[in-house]
Amino acid sequence: MRILLIPDKFKGSLTAQGVIDALKCGVKKACPKADFVSVLASDGGDGFLKAISQNIVCTEIHLNTLDPLGRKIKSNYLLDEKGGRAFIELAKASGLELLSPKERSAMDTTTYGTGLEIKDALDQGITEIYIGLGGSATNDAGMGMAAAFGYRFLDSYGNELEPIGKNLSRVASIESTDVSLPSDFSVFAVNDVDNPLFGKNGAAHTYAKQKGATDKQIEKLDSGLKHFSEVVKKEMAVDAAFDTGSGAAGGTAYGLRTFLAAEFISGIDFVMNVAGVTKLLEEKKFDYIITGEGKFDDQTLNGKLVQGVVKMGSHYNIPVLAVCGQLEIDHENLQAMGIEAALEVSDTDKSLAYNMAHARRLIEKKIYDHFMKIQHFGTT
Structure with missing residues (x-):
């Protein structure tokens, strides 16, 4: 299984590299043979x-x-x-x-x-x-x-x-x-x-x-x-x-x-071209693209990095998974965006401060659980 990782930062919790590390760790526990390509991207904003x-x-x-x-x-x-x-x-x-x-x-x-x-x-x-x-x-x-x-x-x-x-x-x-x-x-x-x-x-x-x-x-x-x-x-x-x-x-x-x-x-197109991702997608087959950011809300729908990654996945017919700290977009809009699955990592029984402080562990657990489910049921 080959996975392309292009997340945004979780503002106040993790840098984009921190999110990448957490995703790798969680997926590896579920799929030890998984192969990764990661990209530190930006939609023109921070980073x-x-x-x-x-x-x-x-x-x-x-x-x-x-x-x-x-x-x-x-x-x-x-x-x-x-x-x-x-x-x-x-x-x-x-x-x-x-x-x-x-x-x-x-x-x-x-x-x-x-x-x-x-x-x-x-x-x-x-x-x-x-x-x-x-x-x-x-x-x-x-x-x-x-x-x-x-x-x-x-x-x-x-x-x-x-x-x-x-x-x-x-x-x-x-x-x-x-x-x-x-x-x-x-x-x-x-x-x-x-x-x-x-x-x-x-x-x-x-x-x-x-x-x-x-x-x-x-x-x-x-x-x-x-x-x-x-x-x-x-x-x-x-x-x-x-x-x-x-x-x-x-x-x-x-x-x-x-x-x-x-x-x-x-x-996202500019940075992807600079990073050689466009060429990579044309030359190699990926099973998934995983993206994400701290909060999915109306601003996500207005063309931020996540939406750019989803469009790219759609163009190359690669399913896109997304992780977020808070999910404030309904299922219908997520489907319209083209996200195959959006995983909210927050522990709803805990405070915002707790979730921000433990973002890495929460991301690892959520993505691990999801890939275990994929392997068990053969579906997302």
């Missing part, structure tokens, strides 16, 4: 740089930048000098991981620090930049990123606005006379979410709550995103609000397309 560095020889570039609240920090990105490419992980400068729970505020955060990273790469003469979106603390539609290149956002009185979420609704015009960009460059927004910029499935309604926004603030942010897109349409003749994935990273994908003419590409 993007790690996934790239495992497969491409890169130089790590360190620089001074700003965090989502405008504080000075040191960050890094990867430079593939041979290929003339740079790889940037948005979360390194604009990520939720940089803020304490009390500091999270989608109204007050900015992508300015990520803009400084992109600018640094362009200043070094790099003309092909891949930006992994995900794990953002922001909801500024990429205003901060654009401001790093000299774009100025003005209110109805001509006053310059701070490029943060709560000011989206106040933007009346966009000044670009100070913008300096190379004549020839390409930017790729790497992500796997389907959300538009605004609306009930947009950036604010889907993601702003986890970034510290209240229900009232979510409505204000959503209205601000809509208003901002109308100003952009009028001032720059760009209409990308409903391009699939524009809502990624609090609308940063939209900003990248609007201000840097970015192309949207699938994170």
Whole structure:
């Protein structure tokens, strides 16, 4: 039996490598002869740089930048000098991981620090930049990123606005006379979410709550995103609000397309190609693909790593098993996604803290039980 392992991390419990190790251990106990191929993947979110560095020889570039609240920090990105490419992980400068729970505020955060990273790469003469979106603390539609290149956002009185979420609704015009960009460059927004910029499935309604926004603030942010897109349409003749994935990273994908003419590409497809998985699937037969993440919920349905893996399994006619800490998707939606079996590993008699602390053992046991069942009944 040959199994391909491509899980996401269980946030707060296990890294993706930790999940891989637990899956191997559990399956091996049930099927000692099982053969594994494992991939540290990313859908463009957390772990993007790690996934790239495992497969491409890169130089790590360190620089001074700003965090989502405008504080000075040191960050890094990867430079593939041979290929003339740079790889940037948005979360390194604009990520939720940089803020304490009390500091999270989608109204007050900015992508300015990520803009400084992109600018640094362009200043070094790099003309092909891949930006992994995900794990953002922001909801500024990429205003901060654009401001790093000299774009100025003005209110109805001509006053310059701070490029943060709560000011989206106040933007009346966009000044670009100070913008300096190379004549020839390409930017790729790497992500796997389907959300538009605004609306009930947009950036604010889907993601702003986890970034510290209240229900009232979510409505204000959503209205601000809509208003901002109308100003952009009028001032720059760009209409990308409903391009699939524009809502990624609090609308940063939209900003990248609007201000840097970015192309949207699938994170899972990109990383799988970089890791040689596509070629592997074409050359070798796998009996199962196992993926997973900490929680299966509505966000999983919007195109995260798990959905990308499931699509890949469907394309190559390989059944996909998934493990998760919490399962909040009904059986009908799981079937529609193409998941053959979703295994919730949590012990419902125990606390969340217990389950997070014992995630590895719980994954091992659940996957062991499942493969013992497969061997006994000859079915999933």
